[in-house]
Structure formats: structure tokens, C-alpha cells
Amino acid sequence: MARLREFDYEQVLDGALGLFWRDGYEATSLDGMLGEVGLSKSSFYGAFGSKHDMLLAALDRYIETVLQANIEDLRRGSPRAAIVRHFDKILGFQPVSKTCFLQVCAVELAAHDQLVRMRVRRGVELLEEAFRDAIARGQAAGEFAADGDARALATFLVANGYGLQMLARANLSADWRKKTLPIILKALE
């Protein structure tokens, strides 16, 4: 018994995610964002509550869409090939590329924002789990050494992925970044 919402909630959320992702939380102005997605303030506050609430919603949405897609990709094909695919994606990043939103939130906000921190941690743990599964499958298939600690190796892979994304942002030579991949893979063998 009420008026229907005229905008697409998820479309607006994706738009906001894109801006937070590209520019960071503080550098994204509400007015600018509402202008870009074409939403009035009252509609925004009615649907999302506050800028901070929307960030949390955008972070959740990132995890359940973008991150989940990455995780699912880790399940496709041979574990080793999937892991190489994952790192090839990262190694292709340029300074302006949208690197993982979890890292953006972790570095800009997690230290002082527990709600962000909890979500970032959960996202990282999901990724780590996916790596662990891939490693375990690779070990069972004889692609990787069977005596490796799959979870420790998964944490190791996650750390390397985020480290390499930081180096991409810093514009460190792509040629040299790429030379770390054999070293990383050797840890699994």
C-alpha cells in the first residue's frame, strides 16, 4: 500500500561501488555520486541510510559478486592453471586498474572502522579458502607436492596477490613483477 521505488537498487549500489572502488571512500562525494547515478537525496537516504551504510552495502555486494566470480574461477580447470590465471590477471594490472576493493577498504579504512574490517576479513578468508581448496585438489591430483600445508600455502598465495597489486599501483616494472610468478608457483611444488 505504498508508492513503488522507481530506481534499481542494485544498479545504484553497483554505481556507488564503482566510485568507492575507483576513488576511495573519502574522495567519493555523495552529491557527485548521486549526480552520476541520477538519484535524489531523499531516495538515497530512504534506501541506504547513510554514506557509510552504503559503503558497507557496496562492500558486501563486491564480495558476493566480483569476489565470488574470482573464487568460482579458481574452481575451473586444473588447480595449477586456475592459480596461474588468477595471478596473470593481477600481473596485467596497471597503476590505474581497479585492484581488489578489499585492499582499498583495508588500507583506507580497516584500521579505524571495525565494520569494514570484519567484512574485509571475511572476504579475504573466502578467497583464502578457495585457494586452499584449489591447492588441496592440486595435491590430490599430483600437480603440487602432497606434503605442503594447504592453508598456509593459501595464505601465502593471498598475500602474494595483494602484494603484487600494490606493486602494480606503484607502477613497478611489469616485467619484474612477472618474474615472481615462477617463484610463487615453486612454493607449491
Next chain:
Amino acid sequence: MARLREFDYEQVLDGALGLFWRDGYEATSLDGMLGEVGLSKSSFYGAFGSKHDMLLAALDRYIETVLQANIEDLRRGSPRAAIVRHFDKILGFQPVSKTCFLQVCAVELAAHDQLVRMRVRRGVELLEEAFRDAIARGQAAGEFAADGDARALATFLVANGYGLQMLARANLSADWRKKTLPIILKALE
């Protein structure tokens, strides 16, 4: 033939660095910072030019003090012990710890700010160089395998350091983060 500056330039710069480092660039307000360090606006603009100019100066100062201290520490004692010391420091980080300022700048600003990016890159390359030297020394001393590509391994170590700092911010279990160290060190053997 002019009035003398009453404040300590480097002391103010260090204060600003501390705030940018802890809270990020956008979240640090000029008024707040000037209040904390006890400086008037006219003095600030006379000495530093703008908020952005001060960030660049703070970034340079970070590199020539904090980062250089880390680099010098990598030269002390046995290469292997120095590298372990470096990673032990990182593995002791909590979410609220001041992780490397280069990472803060890289993730918040480097994508859209070339002047920041150039400085971050330079800092990272200095760190990488120090790792390369340590690895080369370790190889000569028989601590590490002599056939490793010292520079690629150095990039690998830098990436792992930054990745682990991101995981510390995300509050990923310290116990599991620590289990990556043997894996990292094994790449050198």
C-alpha cells in the same frame, strides 16, 4: 634581512606525516592538522604551499627517514637474519598498526596522482634494491641458493611484505600469517 621562522619545519612535517600515515590523505583535515601541530594557516601556506605539496614533502621525508632506517636494518647482521627481522616486524602488525606509508599512498592515491606514484615507486625500488643486496650477500655467504635470480627474489620479498601488511590490516589470524614465513624463506634456499 627577514623575520626568522618560529616553528621547526621538520617537526611540523613529521607531525603531518604521522597524520597522513595514520588516517590517510583525504581523511586528514588541514585545520585539524594545523591545530595539532600548532601552526597558523599563513605560516603553513608560506612554508608548504598546499595540502598536496605537504603530502609530497611528507612522502619524501618518510622515504628518507623511516624507509631508509628499514633499509639500513636490512644491511645489519646476516642477510637471512635481517630478512627474518624484517618479516617479524610485519608479522607483529595489528589492524591499527601504522603499516608502510608507501602502501597507504599507493592504494589511496597512486592511481590518480602521478607525483605520488613516482615517489611510491622510487621508495619501493629502494626497498627492493636493499633486498637484492641482502640476497646477493646471502648467496655469496652460502646462506641462500646461489642460482636464484636475486632481483626477482627481491621483488618477491617486497610483494610478500606488502601482502602481509594488507592481511594484518584485515585482521587475518596472526598465527596463520606467521606460517607463511617458512614458505617465503624456502624460496631463497
Next chain:
DNA sequence: GTTATTACGGACCAATTAGTCCATATTGAA
């Protein structure tokens, strides 16, 4: 159709933002 309920546009707000300006104070050199 009436009504309760929600959505919408946009005016409005107080606070804060980075940055400017000027009158005054202090200096070293001539």
C-alpha cells in the same frame, strides 16, 4: 474512491573544506 504508506524532488542546513588576505611583528643588512 478513500486512505495509509511510501517514494520523490529539491530546498535547506550547519559544519567543514582548502585556501586567501592583511595588518602587525620581527629580522638582517645598509
Next chain:
DNA sequence: TTCAATATGGACTAATTGGTCCGTAATAAC
């Protein structure tokens, strides 16, 4: 001692910030 040059405090500004409020429009249940 005068003078050119720089430093200082603080008032001031225009723009922007996140957020509130209200009159009006649209809807579904009755």
C-alpha cells in the same frame, strides 16, 4: 636607525560536505 623582506595570527571566503525536511505524487489494500 631605517628599510626591505619575511613570518605570524586570525579574520575571511566561496565551495562543498553529509544530512534533514517537507510538500507532493504514486501506489495497494480496503
